[in-house]
Amino acid sequence: MKRLLLPLLAALAFPTAVNAESANDYFLKFNQAQSLLIKEDFSKAEKLCDEMIEISPEKKWGYFCKASSLIISGERKKRVALKNLTKAIEIDPEFYDAYFMRGILQFSMRRNSMSKLDRTACSDIKKAFLNDYQSAIDYVNKNKAFLRRDKCTGFY
DSSP, rough: HHHHHHHHHHHHOOOOOOHHHHHHHHHHHHHHHHHHTTTTOOOOOOOHHHHHHOOOTHHHHHHHHHHHHHHHHOHHHHHHHHHHHHHHHHHHOOOOHHHHHHHHHHHHHHOOOOOHHHHHHHHHHHHHHHHHHHHHHHHHHHHHHHHHHHHHHOOO
């Protein structure tokens, strides 16, 4: 799981349009959190992400950042990460980074075959894939057998 998520987190590009006054703090915290995630210092990164949410609760990147810091921390924290990804998607329904990460996260969680969690994971990966999100395309191409076994359809 770490091998997939860390490069994904490192490769994310941060949008350049943020409110001018809080922009410096927001950008600074995001960049610091991203560096901490790469260094695998998840608890410090999570605190910075919480500060981002406090500065701009209407922006998706704070929630995405927090989810990223929680994902590798165990089953209980995965559920909180899932909620944060869902919040980021509610803010921006075309945030394919979050759809892809939420799908990967759901596949990594304990679930029954074709449970709601399983179907949502398939749907999220499919949404990112069908909107030409490159990480989703690569994932689908590498995991066709897994996706077929999980009865995920509609990719091709």
